Amino acid sequence: MVNLGVKLKDLSLKNPVMTASGTFGFGEEFEDFIDLSNLGGILVKGTTRHHREGNPYPRMAETPSGMLNAVGLQNKGVENFCKEIYPRIKHYDTNILVNVSGSVIEDYVETAAMINELEYIPAIELNISCPNVKEGGMAFGTSCTSAASVVKAVREVYNKHLMVKLSPNVTDITEIAKAVEAEGADSVSLINTLLGMAIDAETRKPLLSTVTGGLSGPAVKPVALRMVWQVFNAVNIPIVGLGGIMNAKDAIEFILAGATAIQIGTANFIDPQVTEKVVVGIEDYMKRHNVQDINDLIGTLQIQ
Amino acid sequence: MKKLVQDFEVLQRKELNDEHFVLDVKALEPLPEIRPGQFVNVLVKDSNTTFLRRPLSIHFVDYEHNTISLYIKKIGDGTKKLGNLKEGDSLNIVYPLGNQYSIPNNANTLLVGGGCGVAPLLYLAKHLKEAGNNVTTLLGVRSEKDAVELDAYKEYGNILVTTEDGSFGEKGYPTQHSVLEKEKFDYVFTCGPEPMMKAVAAYSVQKNIPCEVSLENTMACGFGACLCCITETTEGNKCTCTEGPVFNINDLKW
Ligand SMILES: Cc1cc2nc3c(=O)[nH]c(=O)nc-3n(C[C@H](O)[C@H](O)[C@H](O)COP(=O)(O)OP(=O)(O)OC[C@H]3O[C@@H](n4cnc5c(N)ncnc54)[C@H](O)[C@@H]3O)c2cc1C
Ligand SMILES: Cc1cc2nc3c(=O)[nH]c(=O)nc-3n(C[C@H](O)[C@H](O)[C@H](O)COP(=O)(O)O)c2cc1C
Ligand code: FES
Numbered sequence: 001m002v003n004l005g006v007k008l009k010d011l012s013l014k015n016p017v018m019t020a021s022g023t024f025g026f027g028e029e030f031e032d033f034i035d036l037s038n039l040g041g042i043l044v045k046g047t048t049r050h051h052r053e054g055n056p057y058p059r060m061a062e063t064p065s066g067m068l069n070a071v072g073l074q075n076k077g078v079e080n081f082c083k084e085i086y087p088r089i090k091h092y093d094t095n096i097l098v099n100v101s102g103s104v105i106e107d108y109v110e111t112a113a114m115i116n117e118l119e120y121i122p123a124i125e126l127n128i129s130c131p132n133v134k135e136g137g138m139a140f141g142t143s144c145t146s147a148a149s150v151v152k153a154v155r156e157v158y159n160k161h162l163m164v165k166l167s168p169n170v171t172d173i174t175e176i177a178k179a180v181e182a183e184g185a186d187s188v189s190l191i192n193t194l195l196g197m198a199i200d201a202e203t204r205k206p207l208l209s210t211v212t213g214g215l216s217g218p219a220v221k222p223v224a225l226r227m228v229w230q231v232f233n234a235v236n237i238p239i240v241g242l243g244g245i246m247n248a249k250d251a252i253e254f255i256l257a258g259a260t261a262i263q264i265g266t267a268n269f270i271d272p273q274v275t276e277k278v279v280v281g282i283e284d285y286m287k288r289h290n291v292q293d294i295n296d297l298i299g300t301l302q303i304q
Numbered sequence: 305m306k307k308l309v310q311d312f313e314v315l316q317r318k319e320l321n322d323e324h325f326v327l328d329v330k331a332l333e334p335l336p337e338i339r340p341g342q343f344v345n346v347l348v349k350d351s352n353t354t355f356l357r358r359p360l361s362i363h364f365v366d367y368e369h370n371t372i373s374l375y376i377k378k379i380g381d382g383t384k385k386l387g388n389l390k391e392g393d394s395l396n397i398v399y400p401l402g403n404q405y406s407i408p409n410n411a412n413t414l415l416v417g418g419g420c421g422v423a424p425l426l427y428l429a430k431h432l433k434e435a436g437n438n439v440t441t442l443l444g445v446r447s448e449k450d451a452v453e454l455d456a457y458k459e460y461g462n463i464l465v466t467t468e469d470g471s472f473g474e475k476g477y478p479t480q481h482s483v484l485e486k487e488k489f490d491y492v493f494t495c496g497p498e499p500m501m502k503a504v505a506a507y508s509v510q511k512n513i514p515c516e517v518s519l520e521n522t523m524a525c526g527f528g529a530c531l532c533c534i535t536e537t538t539e540g541n542k543c544t545c546t547e548g549p550v551f552n553i554n555d556l557k558w
Contacts (some may be wrong), residue, residue, distance in 0.1 A: 032307040060524050060532035062356050067524060072532050074541060216354060221326040260535055269356060269525040270347065272398065273309055 002286045003293040008187045008238045011161040013040030014265045017279050020098030020265030033272040041095035049107035051077040061198040061207035066217030070210040071300040078111045101127040105153050113157040123161035123212040129192040139169035144179040168189040173227045174234035181235045187241035217266040218244040232258025250279020258299040314393040320452040324503045338365045339404035340428035341550040345526035347398040353406045354382035359523050361423035377420035401526050402549050411490035416478050416504045418444040421496025429460035444478035447471045479503040505553040515553045
């Protein structure tokens with residue numbers, strides 16, 4: 001028996017495979033396809049302080065080896081999550097993490113404080129890729145000072161595991177990673193979607209109602225791997241790697257680059273059973289390579 | 305209704321005309337209950353331009369032979385690749401997805417289809433007939449060669465056609481067909497290009513007849529996980545793949 005269990009500081013995962021927020025609903029959408037208890041954790045939909053309708057249709061455009069989305073954080077707000085959704089999903093035998101978003105710091109703080117009270121939610125993932133309305137719409141996660149200020153404020157009210165999800169739309173992601181580590185983040189997850197766009201040449205129109213949107217899927221994997229590797233060499237807190245993971249081989253690559261755990265997003269749309277297959281595939285890889293403990297693989301990229 | 309991911313085996317591909325074909329695929333395990341209006345999401349293998357699955361309506365279900373038929377229009381890489389499948393090939397399918405058309409009893413029903421939007425109507429016609437309804441199917445096509453599968457519809461009721469060039473049936477669009485004024489219908493169902501569905505919806509509103517439409521919004525997952533497929537309704541955004549694809553026109557902001 002090989003050991004697949006990993007720890008993100010105090011948060012134990014039975015294996016390194018988690019799902020990415022916004023691609024896995026509340027987990028319920030996948031109950032027909034997989035046994036959620038086989039996963040290390042699930043990230044539920046991006047949750048905000050208040051109800052959001054999201055962006056108008058069309059919100060999705062397929063691109064070579066990937067997709068653009070402009071869902072715009074459609075959700076019913078944190079109160080609805082606590083009252084309606086949480087009671088339905090809290091029994092899942094896996095770690096349930098809530099992805100928390102906001103457009104002003106107070107929203108992040110209030111949302112995090114409410115989720116702090118939920119017994120079976122051991123961690124939140126702070127999505128700092130949202131536009132900061134008070135600072136003119138620039139994403140919190142694209143400047144060290146605003147990233148640090150939102151993490152600092154949330155840290156004061158949230159006393160469980162605080163994961164911070166980093167945006168790749170920055171010049172140097174290690175600076176942001178170091179800034180959130182300094183304010184008490186317990187782990188970082190990366191990457192969120194890369195800003196992109198798609199045009200229909202025939203109609204001369206953008207394919208998304210918002211013109212630009214977030215790119216995900218295998219198209220972003222090389223960028224994501226590079227960023228995980230850079231952040232691994234810059235911080236001491238554990239890293240959760242994601243971006244274009246389609247199979248166990250991809251997942252192993254992220255682990256070798258320094259990720260303690262990984263998340264699977266867009267791949268769930270193509271194969272709703274992919275997460276379970278990745279768990280099995282990681283185990284196979286370890287057996288083939290005579291690795292007893294997954295922890296012995298983390299960050300062991302061999303550079304001559 | 306439990307959703308499944310399964311490999312199907314291609315039994316045959318029937319070319320209907322240059323653009324349309326029907327693909328009969330056989331399930332390797334007994335088919336679950338499938339309702340009219342539901343759809344499947346198929347994987348197009350070995351193509352990086354067709355990264356996501358392709359949603360396709362369920363055209364017909366044959367429980368005796370454990371097969372599903374898909375009616376497909378070749379428009380881009382994905383549907384063209386599906387048009388190359390041959391007997392014995394395998395096709396990975398997520399199904400059954402979405403809600404369903406309402407099935408009234410003993411009513412005079414009208415089904416209006418255009419383009420690949422005719423896909424769900426055959427299976428719907430079967431269910432309507434079985435529930436004791438009178439079924440009239442009205443298909444809008446460009447010209448005679450596009451008026452296909454008429455015998456299949458005849459099994460379940462009356463079949464009428466409009467062609468844009470007047471080469472078959474009545475000339476014009478389906479909403480210009482004389483039957484709409486001649487006969488009184490109790491229920492209207494439609495699927496096809498949005499302008500056609502909007503015209504059918506306008507007719508139903510004017511005549512005060514309940515009308516259900518099936519939407520073909522672009523989708524990423526097909527089962528409620530991504531919220532990419534939303535449609536605006538009177539109760540806010542709804543998920544086309546789980547709360548649709550069939551909507552009553554009163555709920556849409558048309
Ligand atoms: C619930 C549902 C049921 C459907 N049922 C059927 C069916 O039974 N038979 C059938 O032939 N087709 C059906 N469709 C449409 C079908 O899914 C698309 O035609 C197919 O995905 C196109 O793939 P492609 O790779 O061939 O074309 P692509 O290369 O993806 O697209 C070619 C062009 O068509 C446009 N396009 C593609 N899909 C859509 C769409 N859904 N709405 C508007 N524009 C689009 C693209 O923007 C592009 O310009 C259905 C769609 C939905 C959502
Ligand atoms: C449809 C969709 C919705 C998403 N919603 C969120 C979200 O609410 N919060 C968030 O932090 N990331 C969101 N993401 C980003 C993913 O969690 C993930 O970071 C990104 O897609 C890269 O991983 P992937 O290539 O495996 O999908 C979303 C992605 C997609 C495709
Ligand atoms: S297509 Fe993903 S929610 Fe409808």
